[in-house]
Amino acid sequence: MDWPGSIAFQVAPSGPLHGRIRVPGDKSISHRSLILGALAEGVTEVRGFLEGEDTLATMAALSAMGVKFERQDAGQIVIHGVGLHGFSAPKGPLYLGNSGTSARLFAGVLAGQPFDSELTGDASLSRRPMQRVLEPLSRMGARLTLSERGTLPLHIRGQKGLLGVDYQMPVASAQVKSCVLLAGLYAKGWTCVTEPAVTRDHTERLLLRFGYPLTREERRICVEGGRRLAATEIDVPADISSAAFFMVGAAVVEGSDILLEEVGINPTRTAVIEVLREMDADITVHNQRTLSGEPVADIQVRARPLHGIPIAASQVSRAIDEFPAIFIAAACARGQTVVRGAAELRVKESDRIEAMATGLKALGADAEPTEDGIIINGGHLHGGSVDSCGDHRIAMAFAIAGMAASAPIRVQNCASVETSFPKFAELARRAGLDIVITGTGRG
Numbered sequence: 001m002d003w004p005g006s007i008a009f010q011v012a013p014s015g016p017l018h019g020r021i022r023v024p025g026d027k028s029i030s031h032r033s034l035i036l037g038a039l040a041e042g043v044t045e046v047r048g049f050l051e052g053e054d055t056l057a058t059m060a061a062l063s064a065m066g067v068k069f070e071r072q073d074a075g076q077i078v079i080h081g082v083g084l085h086g087f088s089a090p091k092g093p094l095y096l097g098n099s100g101t102s103a104r105l106f107a108g109v110l111a112g113q114p115f116d117s118e119l120t121g122d123a124s125l126s127r128r129p130m131q132r133v134l135e136p137l138s139r140m141g142a143r144l145t146l147s148e149r150g151t152l153p154l155h156i157r158g159q160k161g162l163l164g165v166d167y168q169m170p171v172a173s174a175q176v177k178s179c180v181l182l183a184g185l186y187a188k189g190w191t192c193v194t195e196p197a198v199t200r201d202h203t204e205r206l207l208l209r210f211g212y213p214l215t216r217e218e219r220r221i222c223v224e225g226g227r228r229l230a231a232t233e234i235d236v237p238a239d240i241s242s243a244a245f246f247m248v249g250a251a252v253v254e255g256s257d258i259l260l261e262e263v264g265i266n267p268t269r270t271a272v273i274e275v276l277r278e279m280d281a282d283i284t285v286h287n288q289r290t291l292s293g294e295p296v297a298d299i300q301v302r303a304r305p306l307h308g309i310p311i312a313a314s315q316v317s318r319a320i321d322e323f324p325a326i327f328i329a330a331a332c333a334r335g336q337t338v339v340r341g342a343a344e345l346r347v348k349e350s351d352r353i354e355a356m357a358t359g360l361k362a363l364g365a366d367a368e369p370t371e372d373g374i375i376i377n378g379g380h381l382h383g384g385s386v387d388s389c390g391d392h393r394i395a396m397a398f399a400i401a402g403m404a405a406s407a408p409i410r411v412q413n414c415a416s417v418e419t420s421f422p423k424f425a426e427l428a429r430r431a432g433l434d435i436v437i438t439g440t441g442r443g
């Protein structure tokens with residue numbers, strides 16, 4: 001089913017942002033907790049799980065393969081693991097909605113199963129590149145077919161006997177890395193992946209937490225097939241990608257002072273903090289601690305005038321989901337911000353370079369898309385209407401822009417915010433954003 005796109009955000013100039021908030025659980029860790037919990041032996045309990053449409057799509061696909069879940073409370077899920085070889089064949093295609101993470105991670109897991117399967121998704125997911133997982137999996141001996149355009153549906157032929165691979169990834173992608181490592185659990189011998197730039201390492205951390213050994217040396221990670229995962233307990237940190245919208249809002253709206261609680265600050269994800277600090281944002285990281293093997297902290301952001309910067313290409317993969325928010329910060333800053341080496345933004349839930357440039361221009365900003373990035377000359381945002389293109393992060397970025405603009409902003413097509421941030425408008429309103437949802441549908 002495609003997003004109905006029937007709801008919009010109406011945001012008026014507002015703020016300051018204030019108080020303490022905890023944004024929902026980390027999406028990447030929530031997906032991986034479900035998948036690894038299902039593949040483990042025994043009962044895994046997850047707290048702080050993100051109950052968003054993307055992670056619920058992962059849960060539904062696992063249920064279709066015989067995995068049992070119990071929801072004990074909000075965000076509290078018990079997973080009855082079936083072990084690496086305990087899935088039953090699904091009766092039909094596994095529909096993964098908008099979720100690229102589900103599609104790429106399941107491709108790896110299903111490549112190692114003895115039964116046939118098919119992965120499908122909504123219109124956005126069905127446009128996204130999947131050749132990047134087919135290529136390494138085929139080298140491991142998996143039998144997969146995609147559409148002629150290299151997109152979903154993905155058909156996976158059941159078989160026994162993947163072979164380990166030593167794979168140099170051409171693109172920096174945590175989803176591809178995770179896909180290959182998950183297939184590696186089913187492969188004979190060692191499977192190694194080398195990434196061209198550091199990407200989020202939640203799969204590696206969680207595999208270790210589930211007792212599955214792996215080796216890591218710089219950007220090369222290896223697993224040996226045929227070991228077991230043992231059930232565990234997982235507390236999921238708040239998602240830094242969701243917190244980023246409030247970081248930017250608080251940085252740019254005068255008088256703001258907000259505390260974002262228990263945010264994951266895994267160093268593979270924290271470039272948004274570095275970038276905003278380089279723009280002169282006032283960010284203090286309090287009370288650093290560890291939660292289920294992941295570093296977390298409370299992050300305080302106070303408003304202070306920002307200036308534009310050139311963003312280093314080396315930071316891109318560690319801030320990949322935060323660029324829509326960073327572009328809003330750049331549009332509100334003094335001077336020029338230049339982003340290069342970020343072509344991956346064009347193959348996310350939307351083409352985020354085009355979607356952001358078009359929306360920013362509609363609000364009077366000076367934003368020029370380039371092949372692999374954008375050049376933004378900061379200044380003033382006026383009101384207007386922008387289209388999120390059905391992309392959750394574009395929708396939330398422009399909602400935040402509405403607070404800092406000189407007149408109201410209408411953001412169309414916001415239903416997909418439910419994929420990663422249920423109750424976004426409610427929480428944002430509580431923090432000081434004047435936001436109203438119009439239309440019917442989800443959101």
Ligand code: S3P
Pocket residue numbers: 027028029101172173174175176178200320321344
């Ligand atoms: C994710 C990896 C990133 C990110 C996505 C979540 C993950 O995608 O953009 O939102 O959970 O592994 P890529 O691997 O395509 O960069």
